[in-house]
Amino acid sequence: MxxxxxxxxxxxxxxxxxxxxxxxxxxxxxxxxxxxxxxxxxxxxxxxxxxxxxxxxxxxxxxxxxxxxxxxxxxxxxxxxxxxxxxxxxxxxxxxxxxxxxxxxxxxxxxxxxxxxxxxxxxxxxxxxxxxxxxxxxxxxxxxxxxxxxxxxxxxxxxxxxxxxxxxxxxxxxxxxxxxxxxxxxxxxxxxxxxxxxxxxxxxxxxxxxxxxRDMRDVRFPVQYVIRPKSDKFHDYRGYAGQVAGGVLKPGDEVVVLPSGMTSTIEAIDLHEESLDEAYPPMSVTVRLKDDLDVSRGDMIARVNNQPAPVQDIDAMICWMSPSPMKPRQKLAIKHTTKTARAIIKDVQYRLDVNSLHRDPDAGELMLNEIGRVKLRAAQPLLADPYEQNRTTGSFILIDEATGVTVGAGMING
Incomplete structure (x- = not known):
């Protein structure tokens, strides 16, 4: 069901x-x-x-x-x-x-x-x-x-x-x-x-x-956690847990681990103690690879011939959620899927009036509950897709590093 x-x-x-x-x-x-x-x-x-x-x-x-x-x-x-x-x-x-x-x-x-x-x-x-x-x-x-x-x-x-x-x-x-x-x-x-x-x-x-x-074409599997049980029964077990963000994963599929670019083949897909024939959004599963690769939280498993382009300069629509205004040159943490990096607000291009759809290019900043188009730059490349293509890999949140409070939610433009 x-x-x-x-x-x-x-x-x-x-x-x-x-x-x-x-x-x-x-x-x-x-x-x-x-x-x-x-x-x-x-x-x-x-x-x-x-x-x-x-x-x-x-x-x-x-x-x-x-x-x-x-x-x-x-x-x-x-x-x-x-x-x-x-x-x-x-x-x-x-x-x-x-x-x-x-x-x-x-x-x-x-x-x-x-x-x-x-x-x-x-x-x-x-x-x-x-x-x-x-x-x-x-x-x-x-x-x-x-x-x-x-x-x-x-x-x-x-x-x-x-x-x-x-x-x-x-x-x-x-x-x-x-x-x-x-x-x-x-x-x-x-x-x-x-x-x-x-x-x-x-x-x-x-x-x-x-x-x-949901995006059933582009395989996207952000790794959330590496599972290495400390027991004799699962002595050689090494699995990568996460939620499927796009596409269909099957045992035998050739995949690439990003950002390293190392390739391997899916050996098995586990859900609790059961092995699955396939996994698709929004299932949370554990993926095992045939090769022993260096994979950690924040990495992404994708198809070899269908990879998300790594981006640092991001153009996005942002809903601002903090009482303090968003301003250019502001430094924040950005959390995209399972990866967290530092980012800086480069420019507020316009503020959108959601009642009239009017765009105000002279806004300069965003206040609480306002929505606008913003350019920002991440300190590390993010494996992102346009939001219209994939709502999971095309979205992110912005976090105040000093308080740990979420101050913004963003949708990446294509």
Whole structure:
């Protein structure tokens, strides 16, 4: 059974947490005592309904303010698929949290309130999901029960968002009318909207095709750890553990270890105590080579005739995550796959206004939660691909060496 990672986004009070609560409830992923607690809390607050948002808004400050601040991860499964939901915040000051939650997602779920239609935040979230190359996008038009399940209201939002999405890089778009509170079109098709001929939200999530989204052509295996067990049973065992970032690895394949350039052949691929016939993204495995080579953390295993080009001068889109601004000549650590090196910011080419897509070439620096195109130089060559080709080998984070805090996330331009 495969796994779908999805990130939710939307304006404040659009109902993200309620929708996730509805998915968890109707897919029977909630324990009875949890549900009893939510029902009791709803009654104590004087609600005449069960507040499903209480299932997901876990932080105390969130409950006090009624908003989502941090990225809350929730897990559930159906007979067809497993799901990891990143419930990301809607406020502009938490853009970095949304980037964190959406960076590894297969699908972005943007909610809009049917009463208010598209807002500035709705458009900003769609732009961010497009920048992050999230391959699938669902626009869920929520609270249809509050507009009498009007086809005209839905059609207007559908037309407006479709026109806006045409300016962005969104390969796959679905627009679904729902009511998270009442359950319309969330798990089951709604009888209240006979004019809607599409599937329910959960049916779409269960059946959206994600296998071809990952780079299955270019073999990329960043080495995370060298395994040398200290026991008589595995006396000669030497394996290289990591997560497959691209392509398909098979025993017998001729490979090259970078940056040394030494070649060998894959002897076996291990997962726990089992030997595999192949490994592909995003599997975490241990690779054994026939030759005893000098391989360490930060190296990369690739195909001999398909190698990533080592780069030191990097052109990237960066989301800045620190209260202190990013400035030219600033020195930081860069972590790319499993390799860490030192880097310096050479130039901020422009700052991107994610609401209007306007580029400001005179920005000079990036402030907290701002996104811009930046040139930087790494002290050591990085084995990188363009982000549009491979989201793993095309991304990196920037770290303040003094504090160890992540201050930026980057996507390498082609």
């Amino acid at each position: 495969d796994m779908l990672r999805l990130a939710t986004a939307g304006s404040v009070d659009d109902g993200k947490s309620t929708l996730i609560g509805r998915l968890l409830l109707d897919s029977k992923s909630i324990f009875e005592d949890q549900m009893e607690s939510v029902e009791k809390t709803s009654q104590d607050k004087g609600y005449d309904y069960t507040d499903l948002a209480l299932l997901t808004d876990g932080l105390r400050s969130e409950r006090e303010q009624g908003i989502t601040i941090d990225v809350a991860y929730r897990y559930f499964a159906t007979p067809k698929r497993k799901f990891i939901i990143a419930d990301t915040p809607g406020h502009v000051q938490y853009t970095r949290n949304m980037v964190t939650g959406a960076s590894t997602s297969d699908l972005g779920l943007v909610l809009v309130d049917a009463r208010h239609g598209l807002t500035e935040q709705s458009r900003r979230h769609a732009v961010l999901l497009s920048l992050l190359r999230v391959p699938h996008l669902v626009l869920a038009v929520n609270k249809m029960d509050l507009v009498d399940y009007s086809e005209e209201v839905f059609a207007k939002i559908h037309e407006e968002f479709t026109a806006f999405a045409g300016k962005l890089n969104i390969p796959d778009l679905a627009i679904i009318p729902i009511s998270a509170l009442q359950g319309d079109n969330v798990v089951n098709r709604s009888e209240n909207m006979p004019w809607y001929q599409g599937t329910s939200l959960l049916h779409h999530l269960e059946n959206v095709h994600i296998a071809s989204d």
